[in-house]
Amino acid sequence: MAKKYWLMKSEPDVWSYDDHAAEGVAEWDGIRNYQARNFMRDDFEIGDTVLFYHSNHKPPHVAGICEVVREAYPDSTAFDPDAKYYDPKSDPENPRWLMVDLKAVRKLERPVSLAEIKANPALADMRLVARGNRLSIMPVEKAEYEEILRMAKSDPED
DNA sequence: GCCAACGTTGGC
């Protein structure tokens, strides 16, 4: 299977790219949406590349790059009554929720904002800019990924 | 803080 590209959202107040980079390799837990889970379960492979996106931030932006280093396995936070994302309906014998491990690869040269992505015609088809999109994990085309890397190397005014 | 869009829940 060819290497794939993803975008994953996190609120930087909760878990930022720098937090992740400080850990090196970290779990991506707390996904409680079936569509997002299914991407991890069915399509994530070791070596896939992830754009780390900061949502609920001013401005929202892509902050850095990660790599999938462990494929989907049960999200243990769903079983922990004290965890924020505890889900009593997830049975350890048949886990409802999954997580992956990501390794921080590098920060972008500069953040690439949602406004810039929206303004770039080459990125008009990204799911990120689709109307009403709320998915926290979504596939990204290789060309879109490369365009965002290119933008990060250029000035925002371009 | 507002609110549009969307997902989930639960009564029927």
Next chain:
DNA sequence: GCCAACGTTGGC
């Protein structure tokens, strides 16, 4: 299986 009510996401 429908759908109204409710909760959440996330940009603005």
